Amino acid sequence: MRIDLLTLFPEIVESPFSHSMIKRAIEKEYVELFIHNIRDYSTDKHRSVDDYAFGGAAGMVMMIQPIEDLILKLKSERDYDEIIYMTPDAKVFDQKEANNLSMLQNIIILCGHYKGVDQRIRDHYITKEISIGDYVLTGGELAAAVVIDSVVRLIPGVLSDETSALTDSFQDGLLSPPVYTRPANHNGWVVPEILLSGNEKKINEWRENMSMEITRKVRPELLEE
Numbered sequence: 001m002r003i004d005l006l007t008l009f010p011e012i013v014e015s016p017f018s019h020s021m022i023k024r025a026i027e028k029e030y031v032e033l034f035i036h037n038i039r040d041y042s043t044d045k046h047r048s049v050d051d052y053a054f055g056g057a058a059g060m061v062m063m064i065q066p067i068e069d070l071i072l073k074l075k076s077e078r079d080y081d082e083i084i085y086m087t088p089d090a091k092v093f094d095q096k097e098a099n100n101l102s103m104l105q106n107i108i109i110l111c112g113h114y115k116g117v118d119q120r121i122r123d124h125y126i127t128k129e130i131s132i133g134d135y136v137l138t139g140g141e142l143a144a145a146v147v148i149d150s151v152v153r154l155i156p157g158v159l160s161d162e163t164s165a166l167t168d169s170f171q172d173g174l175l176s177p178p179v180y181t182r183p184a185n186h187n188g189w190v191v192p193e194i195l196l197s198g199n200e201k202k203i204n205e206w207r208e209n210m211s212m213e214i215t216r217k218v219r220p221e222l223l224e225e
């Protein structure tokens with residue numbers, strides 16, 4: 001998978017990919033990540049990337065020219081499966097969407113800032129818009145990092161224990177059951193006995209029941225979908 005990330009603030013997105021699992025996925029070439037600074041593509045002498053909103057609305061708008069030039073350059077080099085725009089006014093990201101994206105070859109992710117990008121970029125180049133939740137961030141970078149992290153860990157081979165992605169919260173529409181490690185007794189706080197029994201069938205039943213119980217308590221709407 002190749003991801004081209006388009007941003008005005010490359011430093012914000014570099015750190016999340018320089019550690020742990022995602023760093024390893026990049027080193028092992030499960031994923032290629034290219035971070036492009038949109039400002040490098042501005043052609044005017046002030047290297048402008050934004051301008052006032054027509055109609056007098058508050059805030060600046062990211063202008064077409066540098067984004068268009070960058071997108072056209074990338075598109076001339078290869079085909080892209082999706083050109084994604086991170087924005088709060090979009091469908092909210094979930095595990096199903098992460099699964100879908102993890103099967104793609106080449107994607108572009110555009111991060112908005114200020115009041116967002118000129119609508120014509122969205123109308124003519126963007127093929128998918130993603131919000132990570134009903135709240136507004138200062139820009140799309142952290143949202144893009146969330147999406148990339150959740151997608152990259154689903155690429156086969158990235159997780160050392162391949163089954164662990166299959167037992168994630170949400171992978172079967174339910175929240176995960178609790179987990180425990182040694183010691184089995186910490187100052188009288190004991191691990192549920194069933195987990196020490198070695199009875200795999202009973203343990204799986206217990207996990208399924210706990211998943212259901214926790215989902216019902218914390219996120220009952222997931223059971224209605």
Ligand code: ADE
Pocket residue numbers: 086087088112130131132133134135136137138139140143
């Ligand atoms: N940019 C600003 N807020 C955002 C959000 N909630 N999701 C995606 N991109 C955003």
